[in-house]
Amino acid sequence: MAKIFKVSGYIVDVNGDSNADEVIAEVSSDFDGMINQHIHVEEADIGKWNDESPLNYDNCDLADCEKYFKRKVPVDNDRNVMAGQVYRHFKGHTVKVLHIAQDTEAPGQFYVVYECEDGAIWSRSYGMFVSEVDHVKYPNAKQKYRFELMESDKNETD
Known part of the structure; x- marks a missing residue:
């Protein structure tokens, strides 16, 4: 039986060298035998990296990550x-x-x-x-x- 997976999370590029397309390609590269139907990646600047950043911890609060992604709803x-x-x-x-x-x-x-x-x-x-x-x-x-x-x-x- 086929399965579908919803993948969610945050990836931090501390050097700021990657863009959204590169992240999609990297994440998709090891889908052995799987079909990448849709991966949505948003990109946001977080300023200069600091090892004390709350984003540096495995159990960081999702709100700390999400605050960089202000939803822009296209509204007339x-x-x-x-x-x-x-x-x-x-x-x-x-x-x-x-x-x-x-x-x-x-x-x-x-x-x-x-x-x-x-x-x-x-x-x-x-x-x-x-x-x-x-x-x-x-x-x-x-x-x-x-x-x-x-x-x-x-x-x-x-």
Whole structure:
């Protein structure tokens, strides 16, 4: 039976000589008999290396690593989501945004916390909340965006 592995972690290049493509090539080079489907590598500068850096320990806190990777969500300026606004999901139901939250383990990763019509509370990554509908997967979707601001809320923010 085939298996899939999700690999996660951080690699520190103390000399700053490598780039993301080289890391992918190095990590992928010893996949004997495995197919590299996708390896996502982000790159960030951490300044001058210091042996006392918290990144120098096997059990370093993930937050120490993650603080160098501020998520940049591509968002149109007119697609800012605010608490209290009501949106229509492309499948037809409406949701009310309760809060915009930041992940404590991944600073810079934001989520939209919202309440559905049935009272259920969910969260979704900010980037996905403001993203366009995948019209290949959902060819009958009439909306451009996954969640669109309801007209009554648009008038109040204008």
